[in-house]
Amino acid sequence: MDAVTYPNDSVVEFIQKHLIPLRVAFDAKPLSTNFNIKWTPTLITLDSNGKEHYRTVGFLPPEELIPSLLLGIAKSHFNGERFNEALSVLDKIIAEYPKSDSAPEAVYLRGVCKYKSTHKPQPLKEAYEQLQANYSSSEWTKRAYPYRLL
């Protein structure tokens, strides 16, 4: 990460604009124990109360890190039931990083967000259809499979 991803200008700009970067060694106690760290790099998205909302383990190139960080932010909004904020971030992932590994999960979560904010099932079906059309081999397409029947 230090050799390739963190020095990337787009990554630096994104993190400086949207996040507070915090880093400690993998064996720094008590944090490593509290967060159950077993491998590096482990990247965790926290809200301003220190609550975890998303984590990844392993190297991410610049073109994957930014959408992954956006997904973490979106999940924080989703978990806090701030669905409009979550949808805004998810739409950004889908529009600007459609080929990233985070995009299929963003499509899935967007459908769930819309369902939870409207209580109408159609967005779940639309999410499945979009996943099947654009990310047919994704695990998120499999997870959305039941929604085809809605």
Added chain:
Amino acid sequence: MGKMLVWETKMDVALARAKAENKHILFDFFNPG
């Protein structure tokens, strides 16, 4: 030379900044080697 990230190293400082700046935290557990 391009821009560089400036990392916080203390959780309490990061949390205070996150609240003040209305941002989330990227928490990186890394191997210093």
